[in-house]
Amino acid sequence: MNAEIPNLTAFDEASLERAFAALTDEARQAASTIENEAGVEQFRLEWLGRKQGRLNEVSGKWLKAAPVEAKKALGQRFNELKKTVEGLLESAAGAGPSDAALAAEAIDITLPGTQRLLGAEHPITKTLNEIVSVFASIGFSVGVGPEVETDFYNFESMNFPPGHPARDTQDTLVIANQERRTQRDRLLLRTHTSPVQMRTMELQPPPVRIVIPGKVHRNDAADATHSPIFHQVEGLCVDENITFSDLKGTLDYAMKAFFGSSVKTRFFPSFFPFTEPSADVQISCIFCGGKGCRKCKDSGWIELLGCGMVDPAVFAFAAEKQPAYDAKKISGFAFGMGVERIAMMKYGISEIGQFYSGDMRFLKQFV
Ligand code: PHE
Numbered sequence: 001m002n003a004e005i006p007n008l009t010a011f012d013e014a015s016l017e018r019a020f021a022a023l024t025d026e027a028r029q030a031a032s033t034i035e036n037e038a039g040v041e042q043f044r045l046e047w048l049g050r051k052q053g054r055l056n057e058v059s060g061k062w063l064k065a066a067p068v069e070a071k072k073a074l075g076q077r078f079n080e081l082k083k084t085v086e087g088l089l090e091s092a093a094g095a096g097p098s099d100a101a102l103a104a105e106a107i108d109i110t111l112p113g114t115q116r117l118l119g120a121e122h123p124i125t126k127t128l129n130e131i132v133s134v135f136a137s138i139g140f141s142v143g144v145g146p147e148v149e150t151d152f153y154n155f156e157s158m159n160f161p162p163g164h165p166a167r168d169t170q171d172t173l174v175i176a177n178q179e180r181r182t183q184r185d186r187l188l189l190r191t192h193t194s195p196v197q198m199r200t201m202e203l204q205p206p207p208v209r210i211v212i213p214g215k216v217h218r219n220d221a222a223d224a225t226h227s228p229i230f231h232q233v234e235g236l237c238v239d240e241n242i243t244f245s246d247l248k249g250t251l252d253y254a255m256k257a258f259f260g261s262s263v264k265t266r267f268f269p270s271f272f273p274f275t276e277p278s279a280d281v282q283i284s285c286i287f288c289g290g291k292g293c294r295k296c297k298d299s300g301w302i303e304l305l306g307c308g309m310v311d312p313a314v315f316a317f318a319a320e321k322q323p324a325y326d327a328k329k330i331s332g333f334a335f336g337m338g339v340e341r342i343a344m345m346k347y348g349i350s351e352i353g354q355f356y357s358g359d360m361r362f363l364k365q366f367v
Contacts, residue, residue, distance in 0.1 A: 004058035005057040011070035020077045023058070024084055035101040040093045045087045055082055058305040091355070107124035120367040124231055125357055127343040128213045131233045134257045135211045138250070140235065143210045145196035147217070148175065152184035154230035157317040159273040166273045171219035173228070175217070189217035193234035194274060197310075197334060198237065201318035206330050214341070227352050231339035238325070238332030244309055247333035251307060255283050259346070264290070266301065275334055277307020286345060304342065 008019055027047060034043055038327075047054050059078060066074050121129070151162075160167050161211075162183050170191035175241055178186040196212040212234040220226045237246070252265045264284040272278045280304050285296035292298040312327035319325040340352050347366075354362050 005054060005061050007061045007064060011066050011074070013073065016070070016073060016077055019062075020081055022120075023054075024081055027081070027085050027088055029100065031092050034092045034095075038162065040089070043092060045088055047091065048082075048087060049292065052210055056083065060262075118367060120363070121341050122355075123347060123349075123365065123366045124339055126232065126366060127339050127346065128231060131254075131258065131337070131339065132211055132213055134234075135235060135253050136328045137257075139254065140209045140237075141266035142212045143196055143200050143212045144214060145190075145193070145212065147190055147215055149190035150184065150194050151186045151188060153198055154188060155336075156184055156247050156315070157198040158194050159311050159317075160315045166271075173217050173219050190214075190219070191218050192216050192336060193232045194334070194336060197236045197274075198314070198317060201238070201315075201325055205322050205324035206332075208235045208332070209239075211235050216309070222353065224351050224353075225341070225344075225355065227340065230352075231357075233339060235335045236332065237329055239297040240330055241331060242309075242331045244333070247307060247309065247335070250333075251281055251305070251335060255281075255304070258342075259283060259286050262289070270306060270308070272306055272308055274311050274314045275306075276311040278306065281305045281335075282306055305335055305337035309333050309334065327351050 022293050030043055031047070034040055049285050050056060055078075058081070063071065063074055063078065077310070083295040095312065137141070137209035145173065154172075155164075155167055158164065172191050173189040174191075181187075193212045193214045193216060196214070199212055200208060200212075212232075214232060214234075215229060216232050217229050220228050222228060235250075237250070246266070248267060255265050262284075263286060266282050268282065270278045270280040280303055282301040284290040285293060285300050285302050287293050287295040288300065290300040296302050310332040315325040315327040315330070315332075324330070335347075340355060343349065343355070
């Protein structure tokens with residue numbers, strides 16, 4: 001900020017000369033430090049501002065105080081000063097940024113560029129897509145259904161009647177305040193992707209060949225291999241003359257396509273309310289080739305998924321909307337697999353929690 005305009009006490013030529021020369025110097029000095037548009041505007045206000053500008057002050061203090069005989073000389077010098085200041089303003093405004101301002105904005109072209117991280121599929125999404133594409137290559141299409149599901153689709157239509165003990169094998173997270181609804185309409189977080197079997201059949205008559213990737217929820221305590229939220233890929237095939245050997249052939253093909261052609265499969269009797277007969281599928285250990293190691297607990301086999309022939313009771317529910325699901329005319333198989341488990345095996349991951357940690361050091365390995 002410039003100093004206040006001093007009072008002028010002597011009005012002879014030499015004193016006027018000195019006083020105006022000092023002001024002109026000051027104006028030049030101020031103009032030389034202007035760096036940008038804001039500086040130009042500040043200079044204008046400071047010197048030429050109508051109320052608080054310095055020239056206004058000069059005319060107030062000096063012109064008015066001058067004795068009559070000095071007024072003419074003072075007026076001339078004042079006009080000169082004003083012209084000089086206006087000239088300074090004009091050239092500052094037209095000059096563009098100062099060297100200093102340019103230097104501050106200069107780009108150092110020797111600096112490395114800003115790195116943009118490449119996005120990549122999360123390992124679970126990647127595994128889901130890989131599983132789906134194996135089945136897509138043999139004629140399966142993809143279906144989806146809601147994660148918030150009714151008791152009817154999640155359990156009852158899948159042949160888990162109310163109170164059936166098999167419901168206890170899938171600890172369920174239920175939505176609060178559903179008491180006013182009938183049991184079949186109560187909402188819950190789906191415990192498996194199987195309800196989408198029913199939703200698909202209700203919408204289309206056979207033949208059906210579909211895989212259903214999706215998120216499921218169970219009220220399980222988290223540990224190294226369990227998470228209350230995980231993913232499954234469901235499969236459903238319904239047509240005339242579908243047999244258990246179609247199921248075996250399809251899953252054997254899919255496991256070989258996914259894990260490598262040397263992998264063997266074997267089927268063990270199991271139980272699911274919605275398939276009859278039901279089976280658990282094991283594959284020969286991909287770590288030791290079946291010889292026995294720590295990963296397969298020396299058995300040579302690893303359990304991977306559940307499957308079976310669609311239970312006629314399930315077709316009966318579907319037939320309420322689509323009569324073509326007549327268990328006397330058609331048959332089908334279904335399977336369901338846990339995606340985390342498969343991804344953990346494929347990538348050698350020992351903690352399921354890594355998938356959900358959002359830790360870049362983990363995720364970067366799958367780019
Ligand atoms: N829904 C079953 C589960 O989550 C898996 C399964 C699907 C079994 C289809 C058989 C047929 O455990």
